[in-house]
Amino acid sequence: MDNSEAQSALSPYLILDLTEGGCMIGGRLLADLGARVIKIESPGGSPSRIGPYYKDDINPEKSLFWWAYNTGKSGITLDITRPEGKEIFRDLVLRADAVLESFEPGYLDGLKLGYNNLREIKPGIILTSISPFGQNGPKSLYRASDLTIWATGAYLFACGNPGRAPTWISFPQAGLFGGAEGAIGTMTAIWHRNNTGEGQHVDVSMQESALSPNLNVLQMWGVSGVEFHRLGGALYVPSTGVQQPIYFRCRDGYVMILVQGGNEPFISSSARLVKWMEEEKMAPDWLIRLNWQTDYDATTMGQQTADRVGKIVERFTLTKQKAELYREGAIKRKIMIAPVSTTRDISEDLQLESRNYWEKVHHDELDGSIIYCGPFVKMSETPLKYRSRAPMIGEHNDEIFGHELGISPAQIDTLKQKDII
Template sequence: MTGPLSDIRVLETGTLLAGPFCGQLLGDHGAEVIKLEDPGGGDPMRQWGRERPYGKSLWWPVVARNKKSVTCDLRRPEGQELVRELVARSDVLVENFRPGTLERWGLGHDRLAAINPRLVLVRVTGYGQSGPYAPRAGFGSIGEAMGGIRHITGEPDRPPSRTGVSLGDALAGTMAAYGAVMALHARERTGSGQIVDSALYEAVLAYMESLLPEWEIGGYRRERTGPVLPNVAPSNVYPTADGAVVLIAANQDGVFRRLTEVMGREDLAADPRYATHGARGAHQTELDDIIGDWTSGQDSVPLLQALHTAGVPAGKTFTAADMLADPHFAAREAIVRVPHPDFGELPMQNVVPRLSATPGAVRWAGPELGAHNDEVWRGLLGLSDERVGKLAAEGVI
């Protein structure tokens, strides 16, 4: 294995997305991630993201990449005992059940820390491990709503919208992985593990910039503003003659002057209505109309080339097809192709961030259910054939 976490073993007991995304990030950077799945069908993500005519999830191979799949019924005492045996040999346990679930299964932090004081227990939930809302069921969409991102996403004359990905889950999973690495670092000084408490709504809230002081101190409530940020201009999407949509971000004074030169409208940079950041923000709509009228007469390729040459941040809005065909994506290997038994070769996003000396890697796509049972139960734990056979016959694994 390669990567900065190649000496770390992670047990992943969560399902769906937030906890497993944390496991994906740790696995991307070299951790040995052992995913414990229910013998009856595994993680529901195995059925999500279906795309005909394949009949199998195209999402699972991504979120479960670099993981080892073993089957284990955590609701059974025999399965809980297997987890305790694995904990003795592991560094991190990731879970995203409701608070109290692990405790009911005899897998609470006190019990696990007694087995392995160095264990880092990563807990991902909707509302955190404490507080009046802690017992509630929490999905990423609810965390997005409570954390504030839903209220300000979309067009002002329509109900709140969402991004086209599971943003709340990804943010909570990212914060969980970040917390796990920090706890592992602290363990080097203290010798002890600890609990990492990652709440969906708090992970979203962490990205909400100055939303809170703007309201309490400034009396300003952020609202839905479509593709723009109020008082930041020009920074918008603009139409082109060939039907493409181009984003131009020229809100800084120097950049705006370069934009006006490309437009052949240097007079705009000298106009008091547009000469400063504040003035452009106050006249945002009319400035966007001027730029939109200009871009409408340009084809997107020469338009973007002119903007790039002038040092004006601009770009088209990429689809998957654009990404797969783009030379910059190719040069940086931002997309990798991973062998898959059903799909032959599967394109997916590469590991981020990039480390120069100990880079992570996508080593394999999400495995079949129980693909690593022998390796873990017989190899790692050293269970006898008799015990493995009995556990299998009883449906525990």
């Protein structure tokens, strides 16, 4: 280890990570912050080594999903359902600060590895359990998937086009929220343990994090009895029911323009848009005369005005490309415009490049580096670090079982033959 290790926020901590799917991001974030995280897979490899794959080679060692959410972790294989495997796991727990898991509630208890068992081994241990609905309660044993969890909190109901089924984000999000919550809960419990010596069980509900992005959707119902209806991205003004179009087609895709009035900073932004349209002879007189403060006030305007403005703005955006609307419109002219970016646009983004966002991580077996999303925040005293690429199946078995736990090479061979590691 290099001597900069001392300058990591979480360098004293050892975390055992038994999670799967999007929940794996929790251990990943703790590893970024300097914790030592050991990912435990079942022998043969985790079911979370899913696509997309490196160069489309369908191979568990080349899962980009696995790579993204296990960077910086060490990896071992261990069958914790069998006696020898349990014994090794208990040995690891003795050395660990926290265990993260995302099994069905009660599964670890069934193996005698639940919170009450672990705290007998080590009273200060923290067990963080991430599950769709929490550890107890009427839905705790529900069968669930990322989509069904996403549906539990009304946020799915609020997304999509009217007249058709609500739509999720095509890259599943609920597991990621659960994993991030798991990391925060774990650190909250570690802070408490450092003050009192007391460990505890952290019970994360993915349903509750799926409720979080609702902004004011629940309150609109709870306070005003108004049910929010999805509008395919148009802006809904609850007090009048007016829908303001803010997504516009352009030559090579779509942009969002916060065409709004009533208050600042929208009035000035919209006025600057009209000025740009005027310069290009695309603003009719009625639009130039429109008073954004009074005529386009969300609380008093009508649907007709919104539609009329929307149409004329799109006539303008159709003459431009996303990049021009962004750079000339948003950056130079300070109009509230955002491109609807594709993964290509993100990869080519100037701001990310200029802040040196992308992080190269070396992959020995590929004889080269892969580019990853960079540190999630910049920390001046303890910068985030990516100490290694995600582990291969059982990559650190010898190091951890042999060197750290003192299991002899002969014993390790026996365990391998019995498919325990």
